[in-house]
Structures are given as structure tokens and as C-alpha cells.
Amino acid sequence: MTAQIRPPRRLQSFVCGAWVNGTGEGTPLLDAATGAPVAYIDASGLDMAATLAFGREKAGPKLRAMSFHDRAAMLKALGLKLMEMKEEFYAESLATGATRADAWPDIEGGIGTMLTFASKARRELPAGRVLPEGDVEPLSKDASFSAQHILTPLQGVAVHINAYNFPIWGMLEKIAPSLIAGVPCLVKPASQTAYLTELMVRRIVETGILPSGALQLVCGSVGDLLDHVTGQDAVTFTGSAVTGRKLKAHPAVIANATRFTMEADSLNACLLGPDAAPGTPEFDLFVREVAREMTSKAGQKCTAIRRAFVPTQHMEAAIAALRDRLDKALPADPRSEGARLGALASLAQRAEVRARIAELSAEAEIVSGDPEQLRMGAGDAERGAFLNPVLLACADPGAATAVHEVEAFGPVATLMPYGDLDEGVALVNRGKGSLVASVFTHDPAVAEAGVLGIAPFHGRVLIGNRASAKSSTGHGSPLAPLVHGGPGRAGGGEEMGGMRGVKHFMQRTAVQGAPRLLSAVTGRWVEGAPSRTEGPHPFRKSLAQLRIGDRLSSAPRTVTLEDIEHFAEFTGDTFYAHMDAAAAKANPFFEDRVAHGYLVVSFAAGLFVDPAPGPVLANYGVDRLRFLTPVYPGDALSVTLTAKEITPRANTDYGEVRWDAVVTNQTGARVAEYDVLTMVAKTWPLPA
Secondary structure (H helix, E strand, O other), X not given: OOOOXXXXXXXXXXXXXXXXXXXXXOEEEXXXXXXXXXXXXXXXXXXXXXXXXXXXXXXXXXHHHOOHHHHHHHHHHHHHXXXXXXXXXXXXXXXXXXXXXXXXXXXXXXXXXXXXXXXXXXXXXXXXXXXXXXXXXXXXXXXXXXXXXXXXXXXXOEEEEOXXXXXXXXXXXXXXXXXXHOOOEEEEOOHHHHHHHHHHHHHHHHHOOOOOOOEEEOOOOOOOHHHHOOOOOEEEEEOOHHHHHHHHOOHHHHXXXXXXXXXXXXXOEEEEOOOOOOOOXXXXXXXXXXXXXXXXXXXXXXXXXXXXXXXXXHHXXXXXXXXXXXXXXXXXXXXXXXXXXXXXXXXXXXXXXXXXXXXXXXXXXXXXXXXXXXOOOOOOOOOOOXXXXXXXXXXXXXXXXXXXXXXXXXXXXXXXXXXXXXXXXXXXXOOOOEEEXXXXXXXXXXXXXXXXXXXXXXXXXXXXXXXXXXXXXXXXXXXXXXXXOOOHHHOOOOEEOOHHHHHOOEEEEXXXXXXXXXXXXXXXOOOOOOOEOOOOOHHHOOOOOOOOOEEEEOOOEEOOHHHHHHHHHHHOOOOHHHHOHHHHHHOOOOOOOOOOHHHHHHHHXXXXXXXXXXXXXXXXXXXXXXXXXXXXXXXXXXXXXXXXXXXXXXXXXXXXXXXXXXEEOOOOOEXXXXXXXXXXXXXXXXXX
């Protein structure tokens, strides 16, 4: 076992386009498992006002000039490069006390989160620089005045102040949505593990993929940084609630209404359903999950289970099952072979956890583990920040206080009994707001009551049972498409959540005006904006030729009773309103037998398609389909098809075209409206 792979280095900050040293001597950062110095950290003397200005003025315009798809492609390229370097990050991560299994969510999970954001942005966001939100709101009867909500990037810097426990994931899960939004980032990692963040930022800078100033790093105290934030900046914070509240109350943050989102203390809970008795798969899953959350990352996860609730009659069985698992979890130097439980981040952190255990012990009994006497695997018990898992049991959680308020940020959890499900839900909610809770049950009624009861107090709820056991990502795994945050004491923030996270760094604006000008702003055709019918059929145009507003207005086609009956027989859709005149007339919506809605859509397709091979390669769906007016035998249908939005796809020979389709009858009444989605070649013929 090699305790120290290289001499300690002096960490630098990356600001204003250069790597710079602080002016002080630096504070030593020690290896969590060996106590040996890893690095020295100091950021004194940095000009924080200039650093923020550099991001705003140097990187901001470059990022905003890129499209959403350009930024997503940039992050994809960066993520793939970083994945190639992952072994270097794993080696550096050993000093944090994390085993390889514990480092996986931080390193590959962090890079994977960035790649997920890049992929979702390419699929879900337009190819332009403006994100229209919702439908156009008509504000006049003649469609000459309308409104559209749009989202545009803030013209400031996203300041990300991160915690020590996930030095890579904590950075990447925040900068990914910021950069996709078009906002440059300044990252301030927690000092204890900043050497791992600094290493990754060095490698990011070396790739040359990001524009200068798009990512800056401060290793050490941020000094007067917050004095210089504006209303165009955003601040995100992960850490203690005490520190978070102090930062949120900073005069500049308040005066400028600077966006501030916080992820703070979280007494996450796990509830064993009344149906999940010992011997059921759900009981076993509950035990496994509680033990895993206590020992994964040595319990240093903001999502870890701190409170576990079981029906009173199952307390002894739960204690015995958890004790059996936890007794086998021996802390060890993560460099040792077979290490499964690593060290806490520092000796100071271990002392903090022990102090919190002492507070909990005033209301709960330690039933497994000894916080003072170590049972070790391989490693230095004197210099390493090791701690055995500690399980407490509180007999009367209703009368207790500390178990619902004190978080021991380590391999510690408290097991508590409840009577009926209502009491269990009430006890879970005494955490006053958490990132995540889980309910283990196989009973749909318990799942419904449990989830609805605790959801207002939690950002995420996991339902665990036998059906999802093999595929479930588990209680403590934040996922890029889902919200990561929670109400109340958890900070009230919402990170990630797919494109919801991107929108946090954008300004929502209601734009009012003439449709032609709204279309120019959004890059999307708006009803009432100019259209063009000249030239070849729109389906004969490749993306190189097609323009927003290109339109086809078809000749009419009359719907006959024979058409309706043939469609009914051919499809098997013999719903009475299509086949029985008396029954149709008794329906409050119809005057007689009506045509099928999908017959209308099928006829519309026949009216607007060009059948010969051409640039339109495939129809892959419709959005927003609505049937507005019944169609009766003898009605004549026409369709108007307008190119609404054009989205080229990178690294392919085609792109997506969204067409606005409106079907009308002989009186001009709208029969149906919807968006048609097609894949269209960028050029035609396609390259050989």
C-alpha cells in the first residue's frame, strides 16, 4: 500500500484566464486516511471584482452567441474527454478517504451528469439562442397583437459554492445547466477536498474546449466576492444551513435580488411500511438500503438516511438485521485491497460527528458500533479519520427533539418506532424539510398515503419494493433529470431537474408585439406572421432551402358516409357516434354521425404530402393534437401546413422540422390543429 503518491502541491486559482497563487503561505490539506499533507490552499489577494467582470465580459458574450445545441455539443465533447482521464481522478480521490466504489458517483457520476445534460439539451431545446416557453397568447381578435414568454441567459456569472463531500460531481452538476443556459461559472470548492476539483479544472482548461472565462476556480476563501454580485449573477450554495443563511443574507445579494439557491442540512428519512414485515422482500430491501446509505461515502452524503422509521412491532427485528450488516463494515484505508468503508474527510470532521452522536445519545441508545473505540480493517487508526458505523435507537421519537434536528454527517443513523401510518408520516415530516425520503412497501394504499403525506416536505421520494429492486438507483442517488433539492431546512433550492435546472440561470420575459416581430425574436413561426406559398412544395425542400413560414394550402376533400363506414370497418373503430345516427344525435356534442378524428388526420396527411422520394425522410409524430369541430358527411376539409421550427441535428445528414397543421371545413371553422414532426435531409439528394 502506497500512503503518499507524490509530494504536496500548492493549489492555484484559475481566474482572469490564468493560474495564480494566493499571497499567503497556505493552509495544509491532509490525506483523510493517512494524515499526510496533500496540498496547501490559499486564495488571499485575488481581485474578486475583476474575476467576476472577466466572466461577464470575456466569456458571457461568447456563450450567448452560441446556440443551445452548440453549448450542448461543447459539454458532450468535454465530458467524453474527461471520461478518458477518469483514472487520474480516481487516484487523486483516494486522499479524500473515498473507496473506488464511493468515488464512482463523484467522478463518473459527475461526468455522466454533464453528458446527460448535454444529451437532454440537444433533444429538448431548440437550435437557437432563445427558449420560447408555452403557447403564444393572442391578445387581439385579429391576431395582430400577441405575446410569447421567452427565456434568455442572465448576463452575469453563476457563482457555485460547493461542499467537500463530492468535489467533482458537486461542480459538474452545477456548471452543466449553467453553461447550457449560456452563463459563465465561478466555482469555489470546499477547501478540504479542493485538490480534486482543482485537478479536474486543470484538465478542463487544458482541453481548450470551453471559451476563456467560461469556467473560473477559486481555491480558498472567496473574500469579498459577494460584495460584487449583481442582479444578473446567480449564487448556488451547498453546505451547512448556518453558512447558507449567512450568505443568503449578504447585503449585496439582498439589495440586488441576486438569485440564490441553497442545498443545506437534511435529515433524510426512510419509512418501512406497515405491510413490510420481517421476511418480506421490502423488509430486506429496507435493511439493505439503510445500511448502504450509512456506509456509502462513510455516510458523508447530503442524501444519506439519517432517520429510519419502522412499525413498533418490528423494531427488534430491524435492529438485529441492521446490526448484522453493520458489524461487517470495517473502515479501512481506501488504498487497501477490498476496502469497502473509507474514512471521513478529516479528523476535524470525525470530531464533529462524534459530538453530534453525543447529542443524539441524550435521546437515543447506541445499539451498534462504538464511536470512540475503532474496529479497523487495514489502515492507520491514529492518523486516519476512521469511524465505525453507529446505529442508534430512539424508543419515543414523538417526545424527542434532537433526533429530528441534529445531523451527524457520517456513518450514523437513528432507528425509531411508529404506531400507525399517520404517525409514521408525521414523524418523517418532523425533519422540517429534506432532500429525499423513501417508503418501502408493496401495498398501493400505503404507497399513496405515505408519498402524499411526506411529499410537501421533500424534494424527492423513492418508493422501494420487490418490483423495482433490481433496477432502482436507490434512496441516495440524485439523477440529472430529477430535482435535487428540498424545502425548509434543506434550503428550498432545486438543482438539476433536467431543463428545469437550465432555466434557473435564465430570465423569463413576456414579449408582446406583432406576430411577425415575435417570430423574428423566437426563431419560430407564430400564427399571424408572414408565410410563403411560392416555389416548390415544402416537402421538396431540404433544410438548406426550407425557411420558417414556408406554407402549403391544400385543395378541399369532401368526407362521405362511405369514407366513415370504410374507416370504421378497416380500423375496427365502430364507436356508436360514427355508426348510429340516433345514438349520435342523442350525444350532446353531435348533430349526426361524425367522422373519426383519426380519419380527419389521415385525410389531412393525404392532402399535404408529396408522395415522391425527397428531402422529407420520415414522420415521427404529432404534438398538441386537438379535435375542435365535428366533421359530418358532406363536409369539405382543407389543410394549411406551415414550417414552424427548423432544428438541424449535429453530426447527421438531417434535422427536425416542426410544421403547424390546421384543418378547416368549408365554412372556415377549425376542425383540428396539431404539430407534425418530420425528419428532413439537410441537402438533397443525400450524400452517398
